[in-house]
Amino acid sequence: MNVEFYKFHGTGNDFIMVDNRDTIFPKNDTNLINRLCHRRFGIGADGLILLENAGDEENDFKMVYFNSDGNQSSMCGNGGRCIVAFAKYLGIIANSAGFTAIDGKHSAVINGQEVSLKMQDVDASDLNEAALFLDTGSPHHIEFTDEVGDIDIKRQGAKIRYSSKYEENGGTNVNYVQQDGDHNFLVRTYERGVEDETYSCGTGVTAVALAVHALGRTNSRDITLKTRGGNLQVSFDEKEEQYFNIWLTGPAEYVFKGEFEC
Numbered sequence: 001m002n003v004e005f006y007k008f009h010g011t012g013n014d015f016i017m018v019d020n021r022d023t024i025f026p027k028n029d030t031n032l033i034n035r036l037c038h039r040r041f042g043i044g045a046d047g048l049i050l051l052e053n054a055g056d057e058e059n060d061f062k063m064v065y066f067n068s069d070g071n072q073s074s075m076c077g078n079g080g081r082c083i084v085a086f087a088k089y090l091g092i093i094a095n096s097a098g099f100t101a102i103d104g105k106h107s108a109v110i111n112g113q114e115v116s117l118k119m120q121d122v123d124a125s126d127l128n129e130a131a132l133f134l135d136t137g138s139p140h141h142i143e144f145t146d147e148v149g150d151i152d153i154k155r156q157g158a159k160i161r162y163s164s165k166y167e168e169n170g171g172t173n174v175n176y177v178q179q180d181g182d183h184n185f186l187v188r189t190y191e192r193g194v195e196d197e198t199y200s201c202g203t204g205v206t207a208v209a210l211a212v213h214a215l216g217r218t219n220s221r222d223i224t225l226k227t228r229g230g231n232l233q234v235s236f237d238e239k240e241e242q243y244f245n246i247w248l249t250g251p252a253e254y255v256f257k258g259e260f261e262c
């Protein structure tokens with residue numbers, strides 16, 4: 001069977017997108033997904049995303065996300081922005097969308113090449129300098145550094161990702177952060193399920209933006225996160241360490257289309 005795919009990326013976090021509204025894709029074939037995502041033996045991507053029918057009248061579609069290891073995983077923020085751009089490319093939506101994902105319902109707005117994705121509310125009341133962890137739809141550990149460019153992300157990130165601290169919850173993603181002005185932060189991310197550095201991570205920069213505000217490193221509620229793949233913006237409201245109205249904004253770009261056999 002031949003399957004059409006579409007390659008998209010959001011600030012260098014790249015995905016194989018498949019229109020699976022006819023549910024033909026073998027979503028339980030972990031080896032297939034892993035091979036398709038392989039940078040040498042496949043198409044190459046950080047993950048694979050299925051667009052499916054929402055199954056209700058309120059939403060335009062459903063998002064199903066797989067990491068490049070082939071396993072279905074938690075929410076992908078950049079992937080959420082890319083699936084909205086994909087839905088527009090397919091003519092399913094115009095410039096706004098409502099869709100469901102593993103962590104619930106999301107709204108999104110397209111403005112030119114930029115896609116703004118509303119993220120789930122986050123309770124930051126347990127966050128402190130000794131417990132730098134937030135779940136923004138995916139789990140994220142945060143490390144502050146004075147020189148983010150010097151860090152061996154793959155080696156250092158893996159130590160935390162596989163540490164006993166996170167073992168019972170299936171591990172975590174790891175974000176290294178360097179402040180670069182009042183409301184600008186440099187971020188590099190080790191991603192669970194990719195088991196390497198990715199050029200950006202949407203749920204990761206969202207976790208960083210909320211954490212630097214909650215820890216008092218900025219008073220801004222509209223923060224620029226500079227990643228290897230480009231800049232992302234996170235804006236939010238906050239009351240008593242509860243974060244809401246959280247929006248992740250950045251480019252989401254079509255790269256090429258093709259087909260594979262399975």
Ligand SMILES: N[C@@H](CCC[C@H](N)C(=O)O)C(=O)O
Pocket residue numbers: 013067073074075076077078079138139172173191192193194198200201202203204
């Ligand atoms: N790149 C994604 C995060 C994808 C899920 C993550 N690797 C995990 O398994 O927790 C993003 O942009 O949020």
